[in-house]
Amino acid sequence: xxxxxxxxILYYQYxxxxxxxxxxxxxxxxxxxxxxxxxLLCTVGTVVDISSIVVMHLGxxxxxxxxxxxxxxxxxxxFLAHYSHLNLSPRHRTIYISIAIATTVAGLLNFLFWEGMxxxxxxxxxxxxxxxxxLSCMLLFKMxxxxxxxxxxxxxxxxxxxxxxxFSLGALVVMGMSQFIRMNDLxxxxxxxxxxxxxxxxxxxxxxxxxxxxxxxxxxxxxxPSLS
Amino acid sequence: MQAKEEVIFTIIVVxxxxxxxxxxxxxxxxxxxxxxxxxxxxxxRIRKEFEQTLLNTQxxxxxxxxxxxxxxxxxxxxQTLSLARLQINTSEPTEDTEAADQLLxxxxxxxxxxxxxxxxxxxxxxxxxxSLRTLLGQFEKTGKFKVEYKNNKEHFxxxxxxxxxxxxxxxxxxxxxxxxxxxxxxxxVLGDDKAGTIIRIADNGxxxxxxxxxxxxxxxxxxxxxxxxxxxxxxxxxxxxxGTKIEISLPYAEPRNQSGIGR
Numbered sequence: 001x002x003x004x005x006x007x008x009i010l011y012y013q014y015x016x017x018x019x020x021x022x023x024x025x026x027x028x029x030x031x032x033x034x035x036x037x038x039x040l041l042c043t044v045g046t047v048v049d050i051s052s053i054v055v056m057h058l059g060x061x062x063x064x065x066x067x068x069x070x071x072x073x074x075x076x077x078x079f080l081a082h083y084s085h086l087n088l089s090p091r092h093r094t095i096y097i098s099i100a101i102a103t104t105v106a107g108l109l110n111f112l113f114w115e116g117m118x119x120x121x122x123x124x125x126x127x128x129x130x131x132x133x134x135l136s137c138m139l140l141f142k143m144x145x146x147x148x149x150x151x152x153x154x155x156x157x158x159x160x161x162x163x164x165x166x167f168s169l170g171a172l173v174v175m176g177m178s179q180f181i182r183m184n185d186l187x188x189x190x191x192x193x194x195x196x197x198x199x200x201x202x203x204x205x206x207x208x209x210x211x212x213x214x215x216x217x218x219x220x221x222x223x224x225p226s227l228s
Numbered sequence: 229m230q231a232k233e234e235v236i237f238t239i240i241v242v243x244x245x246x247x248x249x250x251x252x253x254x255x256x257x258x259x260x261x262x263x264x265x266x267x268x269x270x271x272x273r274i275r276k277e278f279e280q281t282l283l284n285t286q287x288x289x290x291x292x293x294x295x296x297x298x299x300x301x302x303x304x305x306x307q308t309l310s311l312a313r314l315q316i317n318t319s320e321p322t323e324d325t326e327a328a329d330q331l332l333x334x335x336x337x338x339x340x341x342x343x344x345x346x347x348x349x350x351x352x353x354x355x356x357x358x359s360l361r362t363l364l365g366q367f368e369k370t371g372k373f374k375v376e377y378k379n380n381k382e383h384f385x386x387x388x389x390x391x392x393x394x395x396x397x398x399x400x401x402x403x404x405x406x407x408x409x410x411x412x413x414x415x416x417v418l419g420d421d422k423a424g425t426i427i428r429i430a431d432n433g434x435x436x437x438x439x440x441x442x443x444x445x446x447x448x449x450x451x452x453x454x455x456x457x458x459x460x461x462x463x464x465x466x467x468x469x470x471g472t473k474i475e476i477s478l479p480y481a482e483p484r485n486q487s488g489i490g491r
């Protein structure tokens with residue numbers, strides 16, 4: 001068993017921790033901006049990631065049984081996070097909730113029975129990334145359709161959606177090809193392709209989340225194209 | 229080994245392309261939003277310009293009407309009263325004719341003052357501070373008010389048009405005090421602050437409840453609108469039985485919108 005005191009925090013995990021800390025620091029403003037579920041999403045990612053490292057240091061040969069909680073918990077959270085921002089009509093709300101429940105149940109079944117806890121739940125991750133892309137795009141379109149005066153880049157949800165979109169697009173390719181990558185043992189400079197790409201994507205994701213939480217504090221509560 | 233590197237390269241390129249598409253999409257949305265904001269800003273600007281023009285026109289018409297009334301008073305009624313006085317003076321003097329003569333003399337003087345107060349050119353020629361001093365003097369002469377006037381500025385620089393608008397505003401405020409305030413003391417102070425010139429008007433009247441003002445007070449809104457025309461700001465503070473304080477602040481710089489009132 002390795003000594004847990006010598007835990008190595010990877011560079012991207014500083015971004016994860018920064019996002020959680022900034023979220024907690026600006027909690028009051030996050031509540032006003034309905035961003036609490038995004039903070040929870042960050043927290044799940046950070047806790048799961050750090051736990052997976054702790055588990056490896058504790059001497060386990062695999063940390064998949066920890067990492068698998070990430071898509072399992074993130075799927076309902078990503079739906080919840082986007083729900084209040086999308087302002088759906090009652091009919092669309094029903095469809096949204098149905099899809100959210102169905103996807104969460106599918107993720108849970110995959111976690112419990114199909115791919116199981118010990119193997120990487122690739123399917124759940126693909127589900128998660130796919131819906132993250134879809135929901136981010138929906139939210140961005142919704143914002144683009146707004147007719148009032150507001151500055152896109154001053155909106156916290158713009159940055160969370162942008163980060164989630166970029167992260168999920170990259171991660172979806174990596175996860176979609178995970179079988180192929182594993183079979184062919186694709187490495188670059190002795191680093192697995194997964195470990196090469198995912199940290200960069202994580203930096204983008206958690207960096208944008210941190211900035212978004214910071215914007216919650218700075219955001220003007222009302223805009224007007226006033227000339228005075 | 230080389231084949232593996234090619235596969236890795238391809239995967240990385242695919243990811244990069246997707247990321248760039250996403251970034252392009254985000255930039256497109258942000259630029260589109262900027263364009264929409266510019267349009268909204270432009271609409272708002274046009275709306276405000278239109279409101280400003282409308283207000284200027286209203287003020288111009290008002291000034292023309294006042295000018296016309298002023299001329300009528302001076303040239304017509306004034307002349308008629310002067311003739312009547314002449315008639316009385318040429319007739320046999322009695323106690324009654326002397327009393328009538330005095331009354332006519334007072335009426336002529338009052339009408340002349342009224343005519344001057346309404347006349348745009350008279351106010352412009354005399355200047356803002358002098359016209360204000362005269363106006364306050366007239367208020368004091370009525371014997372109903374003790375008027376305190378302080379000019380803490382050596383040179384009160386204000387354009388003719390802006391001066392006329394502010395003068396009319398002060399006239400209206402003083403009329404409101406006469407009609408509603410039940411006050412016996414009025415104070416008018418001209419001074420400076422960092423941003424510009426300040427005109428403070430206060431009375432010791434009955435005051436009013438500011439909370440009841442919301443959505444009402446068309447007169448006050450008109451005053452605020454007129455002050456806005458010359459780039460100024462207007463604030464009012466009142467409490468029941470504690471009088472009313474009004475503050476008009478005007479920027480130092482030449483007013484943004486010259487109203488072009490008067491001829």
